[in-house]
Amino acid sequence: MSPSAQQALIRVVLPVPLRREFDYLCSQPLPEAGCRVRVPFGNRTLVGLVLSHPQTTELDPARIKPVTAVIDNTPVLNEADRKLLAWATQYYLHPPGEVYFQALPTLLRKGEEAGYRPVESWHALEGDNSSLNRAIKQREAYELLQHTPMTPGELGARGVTSATLNALAKKGLAEKRESLPARTHWRGKVTINEDAKPRLTTEQALAVSVLQQANRFSPFLLEGITGSGKTEVYLQAMEPVLKAGKQVLVMVPEIGLTPQTIARFQRRFPLPVCTLHSAMNERERLDAWLACQDGSAAIVIGTRSALLTPFDQLGLIIIDEEHDSSFKQQDGFRYHARDLALLRAHQLNIPILLGSATPSFESLHNAAAGKYQLLTLSQRPGTATVAEHLLLDSRHVQLEAGLSPQLQQLMAEELGKGNQVMLFLNRRGYAPVLLCHDCGWLADCERCDAHYTWHKNGNRLHCHHCDHQRPRPPQCPQCGSSKLVGTGLGTEQVEQALAMLFPQYNVIRIDRDNTRRKGSFEQHLEGIRAGKYQILLGTQMLAKGHHFPDVTLVAMLDVDGALFAGDFRAAERLAQLYIQVAGRAGRASKPGRVVLQTHHPDHALLQDLANQGYRHFAHTALEERRQAGLPPYSYQALFRCQATQGEACREFLVPLAQQLAPALPASVLCLGPFSARMERKAGQYRYQMLLQANSRRELASACRHALAIADSLPAARKVRWSLDIDPQELW
Known part of the structure; x- marks a missing residue:
């Protein structure tokens, strides 16, 4: 069918979970590709994004509806942005509308x-x-306003009320005006704060020299031990890019690291620095998005979704802590920001720098294959030295809240010298299990196959999987006994024990439970840096990116469970966490020690990490992956399914596997379906099916075939299911 002369076809994507595009009729002149329109969809009106202007359509002319309204005169997503999103739609096999709208602020x-x-x-x-x-x-x-116009917020910070301003307005001495923010013209005016530049080590200087000469697509992997000065390399690599009038995107894994990063970048470059992260409100997010798009922002620092933001003229992408799992979206459009960033850099023909003390196995594999240029920082600048590593055998000794006598002695020695000590335990609450000492009853979550964690602070039970909370019962609901005891170790319990063991020192606990109030995390960090606290206890929040010059002893407690986890990536993650935690010790002129307290001191992984370092461990583990045919030597896709009844999941996945198997070549494995390790979570039963192939092309073909089967199965309407390309974890 061809449209009339007065109206023409436009093809749009809509934010709906359907793997297709939609045709509508629109009056001339047609909106450009990348513009938004309002269109009827069922009994709703939706915002759609124009992709193209097809000449014909296979639809019945009577079924094609006209556009309700054209929203934009100019595209909100340019051709380069749409090209990136089109590729992502094909690679991740996700509904196109949800992919494209992921790139737009709410x-x-x-x-x-x-x-x-x-x-x-x-x-x-x-x-x-x-x-x-x-x-x-x-x-x-009035005197303030005579000096310079001010916003209501700025006046409020000076103690000026709206009543005072309205009184001035009535007297004809002040007026309120509205104006659009002035676009910042920073290009051609780039200045560098040379005083803030430290002296580079030989390795840093070499890395900077190589990076500053890159002017086209060149992927670099900067492997630098913690405290080796990776951020300084980032800063100096940015100089020629900014001086050329091009923007820089710096991606960080967590919002918690953003404030200190911003401050350091602003000290070096007095330029417009913009942030993009999930904690911003809708208006802040849109303003930042516009500043990136129109070029007002010179430096953009953001988390995962910042990668999908349009830029006026992007010249360099930097991904800090590139190994971090938070760069992978775990729901909805399940993209990996690191992988998409590489594609974006390739499409724009610009360099990209991946930095980490513990690079992902995928990145190390790509460097070994020559796809990335490897840059190494093996030394800390100045007088800082690499910490000494110790494995403490906690067998056959009396532990006090998880602390062995040897560890207590080491802590006492460092504290006596006026230093700080950091303890790491990645488990919140007082105890991970509450049980009855008389009958063995366990406090299990009613909605998950998991135990409640007992939080002594507030005397409550909290499931950390579904977030359900309830008061701690005064007695056992099974036998009536009052002998309810906590078993296992949590940060609250260790904090209580530390206060008794070291009463002369101040203890600070940092985890999600005591950093919920806005600004509390930053206040705790300031107190640590000011020397207010001598013993630092925390979860993973405390392990990443922080510089505490007086910390000379870091100890990890109770990580043995990760040595025997079922996920093949568990060893890699434990090694990365160990190195990141170890990096908090001895970052200034004071020598540091790293202690890992374990019941398995002879375990090959721990011995390798403590004695040979991350690089050697990674080389060994990669060889094991190669022999087992696991990623990065193969490629995976995971079908996930959940429902209120486990049988519904099986009714969907079993026929899917049965119908798919005959169509698969021998080189594509189909494993499952099988239940999640925690089969029931938040009232939902969870099952999965894994596809694995030696080539991306074969895997994509198998996934497309599986999707066609899945869409035709009657049971698909009774469950929630999804496809995850390159999954980073199994359920």
Whole structure:
């Protein structure tokens, strides 16, 4: 069918979970590709994104509906952005509308104008101000405004109320005006704070020299031990890019690391620095998105989703802690920001730098294959030295809240010298299990195949899997006994024990339970740096990226469970965590020690890490992966399925596997379906089926065939299912 002369076809994507595009009729002139339109969809009106202007369609002319409204005059996503998202749609086999709309801020998804919100500001007016002689507050406000116009927020911070401003307005001495934010023109005005530059080590200088000469697509892997100065290499690699008037995207794994990163970048470059992360409100997010798109932002620091933001002229991508699992989206559009960043750099023909003290096995494999250029920082600058590693055998000794006598002695020695000590335990609460001492009853979550964690603070039971909470029962619900005891170790219990063992020192616990209040995490960090606390106890929040110059002893407690986990990536993650935690010790001029307390001191992984380091461990583990045919030497896709009844999951996945198997070549494995290790979570039974192949092409073909079968199965409507390409973890 061909459209009429007055109307033409447009093809749009909609934010719906359907793997297809949609055709509509639109009056001339047609909106460009990348513009938004409002269209009817069923009994709703949705915001859609125009992809193309097809000449014909296979649909019945009577079924094609007209566009309700055109929202944009110019595209919100340019051709390069759409090309990236089109590739992602094909690779991750995800509904296109959900992929494209992932790149838009929430307000644009709702159809709001793609423009800055006008800023309100108060301005002083000329006039007779003699009436202010007796109105002190009004006079002070008037004098402030005479110096410079100010926003209501800025005035409020100075103690000026709206009543005072309205009084000035009534007297004709002030008025409120609205104006769009002025676009920052930073290009051609780039200055570098040379005073902030430290002296580079030989390795740093070599890395900077190589990076500054890169002016086309070149993937670099910067493997630098913790404290070796990777951030300084980032900063100096950015200089020629910014001086050329191009933008830089710096991706970080967590929002918690963002404030200190921003401060350091702003000290070096007095340029517009923009942040993008999930804690921003909708308006802040849109304004930051616009600043990236129109080029007002010179440096963009953001978490995973920042990769999908449009840029005016992007010149360099830096991914800090590239190994971090938070770069992989675990629901909805399950993309890996690191992998998509490499594609984006390739499409834009710009360099990309991946940095980590513990590179992912995929990145190390690519470096060994010559796909990445490897840059190494093996030394800490200045007088800082690499920490000494110790394995403490905790067998046959009396532990006090998980602390062995040897560890207590080491702590006492360092604290006596005026140093700080850090203890790492990745388990919140007082005890991971509450049980009855008389009958053996366990406090199990009603919605998960898991135990409640007992939080003594608040005397509550909390399931860390589904977030369900309930008061701790006063007695056993099974036998009536009051002898309910906690078993296992949590940060609350260790904190209590430390206060008794070392009463003369201040202890600070940092985990998600005591950092929920806005700004509390930063306050705790400031207290640590100021020397207010001598013993630091925390979960993974405390392990990453922080610089504490007085910490000379770091100890990891109770990590033995990770040595025998079922996930083939567990050893890699434990090794990365160990090295990251170890990196907090001895970062300044003081020598440091790293202690891993274990019941398995002879375990090959621990021995390899403590004696040979991460690189040697990774080389050995990669060889094991090669022999087993596991990623990165093969490629995987995971079908996940969940429902309120386990039988519903099996009714979907078993026929899927049975119908798929005859169509698969011998080189593609289909494993499962099988239940998750925690079969029931938050009231949902969970099952999965794994596909594995030696080539991406064969895997993609198998997945497309599986999707066609899945869409045709009646049981698909009774379950929630998804496909995860390159899964980073099994359920």
